Amino acid sequence: GAGVSQSPSNKVTEKGKDVELRCDPISGHTALYWYRQSLGQGLEFLIYFQGNSAPDKSGLPSDRFSAERTGGSVSTLTIQRTQQEDSAVYLCASSLVPSGGSSETQYFGPGTRLLVL
């Protein structure tokens, strides 16, 4: 594929509702990352998927956040019972992980801007 794609581009929701954000990585990339960028801030790591290994969830801010990756490709980040502090841009990135090597450069999607009213 051309690059990492994310949908929706923008999402407005009401406090307390659940939202799902989608990421389609670059074809062939086995590693997938989710990051969050709050207004005027740098990016913070949320979760990492690599192949069939158990995901690294160490960056998830609360148990309201979860993510899955189906078939080693598309990933969905779910935020339950959204709060106003969840408002941010959610960015997805993917990279190659050569056999026996460390992952290569991460390529980012355009992000989903989430606004919780």
Place this chain on the structure above:
Amino acid sequence: AQTVTQSQPEMSVQEAETVTLSCTYDTSENNYYLFWYKQPPSRQMILVIRQEAYKQQNATENRFSVNFQKAAKSFSLKISDSQLGDTAMYFCAFRGIQGAQKLVFGQGTRLTINP
């Protein structure tokens, strides 16, 4: 834990000038990677340049070059002959080679190129 610090929240220069963005980091690892990403208003994070810590030679990509000082844990970005299209947020990022290999980002520098 690794940290990345960008001490310049905003910078502004005239078109065609040279500008240097600073970045320092803290880590106990010996092997790692450093990156500069550019984020224009479109939100797309675009890789500008990458440096492997085991390489002494500074990376260069056309008008973009870095000054990598491993002992000082410094990784500055120099943009030569700046162009209006260089206007963006610039993020310095660190990635180790263990575990999740997640990127650790600085807070960013907002760079404005004036005509």
